[in-house]
Amino acid sequence: MMSRLLLHAAQNKKLERLVSGQPMTRGLVDRFVAGVTLDDAITVAQRMGREGLDVSLDLLGEQVEDLADATAATDQYIDTVQAIARHSPGATVSVKLSQLGILADRQVCAKNLNQLLEAAAAVDVDVELDMEHSSAGRPTLEAFHDVLPRYPDTRMAIQAALRTTPEDLAAFVDIKPRLRLVKGAYDEPLSRALRDRKEVTAQYRYLAGRILAHCPVPAFGTHDDECIEHVRRAAEACGVGKEDFEFQMLYGVRRDLQRQLVRDGYRVRVYVPFGSQWYPYLMRRMAERPANLLFFLRSVVGG
Ligand SMILES: Cc1cc2nc3c(=O)[nH]c(=O)nc-3n(C[C@H](O)[C@H](O)[C@H](O)COP(=O)(O)OP(=O)(O)OC[C@H]3O[C@@H](n4cnc5c(N)ncnc54)[C@H](O)[C@@H]3O)c2cc1C
Structure with missing residues (x-):
């Protein structure tokens, strides 16, 4: 119930203006967001690199309505891939297509995405597409299909909770x-998604096996011990080596586990968000673990 309320709040623009108007406190930045600037993100990427962790940088922002904002986000992403190539090779970027304009104009979004992929390929940086709310899901899937022939190393997220995912994967x-x-x-x-946690986990386990069997260098974005253990065993059973897949986790979540997996010889990539538009991202993190809400409120109210 609390989770659904928080997810609802994540989409509330009025609440976003109210909460985002508060100064972004240091505590909040340190826990879930690398900071406001690209330099902040690169500093975190380099620090993680020294600990054996890969990163994917995410410029916060989503659901742009004004196409000028989509162009601006594309330009910032291009700056990001160029900074990665100079300062943090091996890092990727994670992009939400709603930020590149997919819900406003699909052709403009396709142009923006191609521009980004071309710039990223020129400096040998990989691009990952986040999967958003199902209103952007089908267009994101189609955009992914369109770019794969030219940019086959692009990676897209798929959601175990969605009822259509097994079919999409097939x-x-x-x-x-x-x-x-x-x-x-x-x-x-x-009607579109499973909500029961056990059902979602069961679906995750099933899909993990299919992906390990059929897709190259898969990534498993989860902090759930049960899912991680399942992936470890399934990879071993189908002969996929530790270097041939990666675990991915969010910046600020289960930091000990991230480092333990590295010590165990696994590849771990940390999803590192940066930028000023942190509100919807943080609300989703609250929804995943409502205990975070207390931490969040303390940082907003307490400064
Ligand atoms: C790298 C990465 C990329 C992602 N990309 C997308 C995407 O493109 N589209 C999308 O819909 N979702 C994305 N997600 C979010 C994902 O869908 C889940 O909402 C999130 O990962 C929580 O699920 P879980 O598998 O960690 O399991 P859960 O059962 O939710 O969590 C397992 C345990 O992890 C810890 N935990 C999980 N979340 C938090 C948190 N926010 N704060 C503190 N502790 C936490 C808790 O200890 C919890 O018991 C991404 C997640 C990761 C890790």
Whole structure:
């Protein structure tokens, strides 16, 4: 119930203006967001690199309505891939297509995405597409299909909670794209998505096996011990080596586990968000673990 309320609040623009108007406190920055600037993100990426962790940088922002904002986000992403190439090779970027304009104008979004992919390929940086609310899901899937022939190393997230995902994955088996499997962070109607945690975990485990068997360098975005253990065992059973897949986790979540997996010889990539538009991202993190709400309120009210 609390989780659904928080997910609802994540989409509330009035609340966003109210909460975002508060100064972004240091505590909040340190826990879930690398900071406001690209320099902040690169500093975190380099620090993680020294600890054996890879990163994916996410410029916060989503659901742009004004296409000028989509162009500005594309330009910032291009700056980001160029900074990665100079200062943090091996890092990727994670992009939400709603930020590149997919809900406003699909053609403009396609142009922005191609521009970013071209710039990223020129400096040998990989791009990952986040999967958003199902209103952007189908267009994101189609955009991914369109770019794969030219940019086959692009990776897209798929959500275990969505009822259509097994079918989407079956359609991908011949193409063998790079995928990131996550549980799904958005408030979806029951007709579209599973809500029961046990059912979502069971679906995650099933899809993890399929992805390991059919897709190259898969990524498993989860902090759930049960899912992680399942992936470890399934990879071993189908002969996928520790270097041939990666675990991905969010900046600020289960930091000890991130480092333990590295010590165990696994590849771990940390998803590192940066920028000033942190509100919807943080609300989704609150929804995943309502105990975070207390921490959040303390940082907003207490400064
Ligand atoms: C790298 C990465 C990329 C992602 N990309 C997407 C995407 O593109 N689209 C999308 O819909 N979702 C995305 N997600 C979010 C994902 O869908 C889940 O909402 C999120 O990962 C929580 O699910 P879980 O598998 O960690 O399991 P859970 O059962 O939710 O969590 C397992 C344990 O992890 C810890 N934990 C989990 N979340 C938090 C948190 N916020 N704060 C503190 N502790 C926490 C708790 O200890 C919890 O018991 C991504 C997640 C990761 C890690």
